[in-house]
Amino acid sequence: MPGDYPPCAGQAVSGGHNDSVTTGSAARGGSLLWRAGTRAGKLLASSALVGPLLGVSAHAGPAAASKAGLSVSTVEVMQLAMFVGVMGAALVSAIFLIRERARTSAQNVELRARLADVNAALQRSEALLNLRDQRVVVWASDNKKPELVGTLPVESGAPEDRAAFLAFGRWLMPRSAAALENAVAGLRDKAKPFDLVIESQAGAPLEVHGRKSAAHVLVRFVSLSETQRSEARLRIENQRLAADYDTMLGLLNALNMPAWLRTANGRLKWVNRAYAKAVEAENAQAAVRDAKEFLGGQAREAIAAQHKLHPVFEQALSTVIEGDRRMFAVTDFAGADGSAGIACDTSAIETIRSEYERTVRSHADTLDQLNTAVAIFDTDEKLRFFNQAFQKLWGLDSGFLHSAPDNALLLDRLRSEGKIAEQPEWRRWKESLLGAYRA
CATH class of the missing domain: 3.30.450 (Beta-Lactamase)
Structure with a gap:
C-alpha cells in the first residue's frame, strides 16, 4: 500500500538535489520491482485472457503510477496476476467441464439405446430358446x-x-x-x-x-x-x-479265406486280403482293378448257371493256388444287385478223409480175412461193418446187412429165424445186452 516503503525518514518528498536523486533511485527500484511482478504474473496466468492484461500493466507501469501519483507494490501486482490467472483457469475449466458433460450425456443416451437393444435381443433369444x-x-x-x-x-x-x-x-x-x-x-x-x-x-x-x-x-x-x-x-x-456293412467287411477281411463281392454283371467290386494273396495281387485294390479271378472260367459258369435256378451255390471246386491244385468249399449267394462268395480251403480235410478211408478199407480187408465173425455198430446202434465170417455164421442175406440195421432189429431177426436160443424174458435179456451202448 502507499506509505509502506517511504523514501527516507525526515526528508521531503520534493525539492533539492538529494530529493531528486532519492526519487530517481526509488523510481528505478520501483520499475524493477514492477517488471519482476509482471513477469511472475505472466508465469502464473494460464489462460489467453491473463496475457494481454499483464502486458498492458507492464507497459503502463512506472509512468502511469508516477502520473497518477500512486504507489503500487510488487505484492499487489502478484496478487492481481494470481487472481486473474485463477479466474482464467476457472473459466477454461468451466468451459471444458460443460463440453465434457454434454458429450457424456450424449454417450449415456447412446449407451441406454444400445442397452435397450441388447435387452430386447436377449429377450427374443430367451423366447426362442424356451420353445x-x-x-x-x-x-x-x-x-x-x-x-x-x-x-x-x-x-x-x-x-x-x-x-x-x-x-x-x-x-x-x-x-x-x-x-x-x-x-x-x-x-x-x-x-x-x-x-x-x-x-x-x-x-x-x-x-x-x-x-x-x-x-x-x-x-x-x-x-x-x-x-x-x-x-x-x-x-x-x-x-x-x-456300420453293419463296415463290420461285415472288416470280418471278411480278417478271415483267412478268399471272399469277394460282385456287381450285377459279374465284375469284381471288392475282395479281401486272402483273395488278393491267393491271386498273387499286390493288394485288394489291385486285384479288383486288374480283375484277377480266383476261380476258373468253368467254375464261374457253373456258379452263374446255378444262380439262375437258385440264389445259393454250394459245391467243392478245385483251383490252382501258388502252383498247387487245391480243393475249396465254395459258397456264393446272388442278390438283387450282385453276388457275394467265400471259399474255404478243404485240401487238408480232403487229404485226411482220403487217408481215413484208406485206413478203414485196409482194416476192413484185414477183418474180412479173419475166420472169426466180426460186426461193428456205431453210437446209434447201426451196423456199419461185418465180415464174411459174420454173414456165414448167421446166414443172413447181404442186402439186409448192407441196409445198416440197428442191433435190436438184428436180434429180433435172429430170434424170428430161430438162430439164437429163446430166452424166458426176451425183452429184459435184450435190454441188458443193449445196455452196453449206454454204459
Missing part, C-alpha cells in the same frame, strides 16, 4: 456346470431333470449315446462342430447341433416334425446299415 421343441446345453469357458434352456416333448423320452438329461446313456440308444459323447468331447476339446441325428430309447429321433463360440459351448437338441422324423429315421437306419 417346447428344443433344448440347449450351454457350457461356459470357466468349466462351470452346464446350463439347460428349453424343453423337449414328453414323447421324445428326454428327462426334464438336469442330471438325468446329461446322462445320455440312460435315455438314448447305446450307439447314439456313444456318438453324441464323442462329438461333445471333440467340440469342447478341439472346437469341432457337429450335426447328428440320434435316437432315444423311446424310438424318437432328435437332431443335435454342436457349436463353439469364444466364451461358450452350445449343444442344441431339436425335436422333429413328422416329415423330419421319417427322414431322420431313414438317416439313422442308413447309419446303422453302413
